[in-house]
Amino acid sequence: MKNFIIVILVISLFSCEKELIGQETGQNTPVDNFELLWEDFSEYYGEFNVKNIDWDSLYVIYRPQISDEMTEESFYQVITGMLSTLYDPHVTLYPTTPGLPRWSVDLVDGMKSIEDFDMDLILEKYIIKMIFDDGPVQYGLLADHIGYVHIDQFEMGMKFIKKVMPQMILDLNGTTGLIIDIRDTPGGRDPEAQLIAGYFVNEKKLYMTSRKKNGPGRNDFADPVDWFVEPQESTYTQPIILLSTSYTMSGAETFTWALRRMEQVTHVGDTTGGAFSDMIMREMYNGWLYSISVGDYRDSEGNSYEGMGIPPDIYIQNTPEDIERDTDIVLESAINLLN
Numbered sequence: 001m002k003n004f005i006i007v008i009l010v011i012s013l014f015s016c017e018k019e020l021i022g023q024e025t026g027q028n029t030p031v032d033n034f035e036l037l038w039e040d041f042s043e044y045y046g047e048f049n050v051k052n053i054d055w056d057s058l059y060v061i062y063r064p065q066i067s068d069e070m071t072e073e074s075f076y077q078v079i080t081g082m083l084s085t086l087y088d089p090h091v092t093l094y095p096t097t098p099g100l101p102r103w104s105v106d107l108v109d110g111m112k113s114i115e116d117f118d119m120d121l122i123l124e125k126y127i128i129k130m131i132f133d134d135g136p137v138q139y140g141l142l143a144d145h146i147g148y149v150h151i152d153q154f155e156m157g158m159k160f161i162k163k164v165m166p167q168m169i170l171d172l173n174g175t176t177g178l179i180i181d182i183r184d185t186p187g188g189r190d191p192e193a194q195l196i197a198g199y200f201v202n203e204k205k206l207y208m209t210s211r212k213k214n215g216p217g218r219n220d221f222a223d224p225v226d227w228f229v230e231p232q233e234s235t236y237t238q239p240i241i242l243l244s245t246s247y248t249m250s251g252a253e254t255f256t257w258a259l260r261r262m263e264q265v266t267h268v269g270d271t272t273g274g275a276f277s278d279m280i281m282r283e284m285y286n287g288w289l290y291s292i293s294v295g296d297y298r299d300s301e302g303n304s305y306e307g308m309g310i311p312p313d314i315y316i317q318n319t320p321e322d323i324e325r326d327t328d329i330v331l332e333s334a335i336n337l338l339n
Contacts, residue, residue: 028285030075034066037079037290040282043216046294047088047277050304055218058082072097072286083290087307089249089275094289106273114247116270116318117183119150121326131171135160137196139168146338147175147236154188154196154251161192165199169234177239177338179331180259183269187250190227197258198232200240200265205229206300207258212278213294221296229258240265241334244312249273256310257299266337267312269330274309 026032038059048055062082066075076095080103083091093103101110123130127148130140136156139149149168172178180200190210197207208227214220242259244252244267253272259265277295284290298304316333 026285029068030066030070031068033075033284033286033288034063034079036284037282038063038082040290041086041292042218044213044280044282044292044294045086046211046213046221046296047086047304047306048218050296050306051086053086058085073100076100076103088277088293089273090277090279090291090293092291096287096289112247114184114245115320116245116323116330117247118323118328119152119184121323121328122148122150122181122331125326126328126331132164132168135164137164137168139172141175142179142335144335144339145174145176146335147172147178148181149178150181151185151196151252151255153185154190154193154255156188156192158192158195161195165196165232166234169199169236172236175238177241178236179241179243179334179338181243181331182248182252182255183243183245183330185248185252187252187275190251190254193251193255194227194229194258195232197229197255199234200236200259201229201231201262202235202237202264203231203262205261207261208254208297208299209302210295210297212296227254227258229261237264239338241337242267243269243330243334244272244310245270245317246273246309249275253305253310254297260310261300266314267310268314268316268334268337269312270315270317271311272305272309274305274307276304276306 026036042055062078065078080093084105087105089104089106091104106112126142127140128143132139136153137151142148205228206226207229209224211221211224214222242256242265244256249272253276256267256272260267276297277293279291280294281289281291316330318328318330322329
């Protein structure tokens with residue numbers, strides 16, 4: 001997962017293969033733009049079946065609301081209303097009209113903030129010794145000789161992973177347990193998540209299957225691909241607590257699937273965001289860009305968690321008030337579990 005082509009403007013999206021593909025010829029009118037948007041999702045969206053969505057019925061509801069006399073703001077409201085029915089954080093609209101914010105179901109005024117996690121709080125209050133903090137993987141020691149690993153994204157490159165992870169296993173080898181924190185991790189590339197997971201497992205296991213749209217029909221998919229997590233040369237075998245929130249998405253969720261296959265891993269925190277699929281990028285005649293989820297991702301038992309997220313083994317969530325009081329009750333609970 002996860003490449004991106006820059007078109008007109010720079011867009012930063014963690015997780016998901018992004019690709020701009022050819023467009024049909026049409027006019028820059030609300031009607032033609034709507035028809036193009038609807039048809040693109042009809043042909044390329046990979047999750048209608050798993051979400052039990054009748055896309056044709058949505059056309060009947062929303063097409064009559066479109067006219068060539070409507071304003072861009074009104075057009076924006078109608079199409080985001082239609083896209084919201086997909087409840088897919090990987091579906092994002094990037095309008096180029098001033099005053100209209102980037103839209104997705106998990107954004108407010110074009111932004112998303114996490115209020116139940118604060119890395120600065122962890123560094124200031126809980127980390128006793130920081131061993132490595134130069135890059136997207138940071139690790140150190142907590143009280144009671146417990147290791148702590150924070151991964152803020154899975155787009156760091158295979159070379160970086162193969163350099164940092166063996167040293168991390170060596171540095172944390174004598175700890176009594178490990179907390180892996182992906183509570184603020186919006187995603188990344190699945191092969192990188194797969195490789196990193198291999199440093200925390202002791203046997204090869206199937207953890208995911210994926211398939212992608214390869215034709216215009218609603219059921220036109222390529223053959224499924226099996227994903228296995230495999231132990232690397234250096235592995236951590238002590239008990240592990242994996243922490244997540246609703247901000248944990250995409251590559252971080254497939255990483256969660258991989259670790260949850262291991263008996264020594266306990267998943268604690270909030271349900272993940274529920275956005276697994278790769279994406280492609282498309283463009284309307286007015287220059288607005290939008291992403292479309294093209295995959296159908298399942299866990300090792302064939303279950304889809306798109307739009308629902310992965311529920312933890314133990315549910316516990318910080319409140320904004322907890323963070324304001326400089327207390328991370330989720331992290332403290334994880335420490336207590338390991339003790």
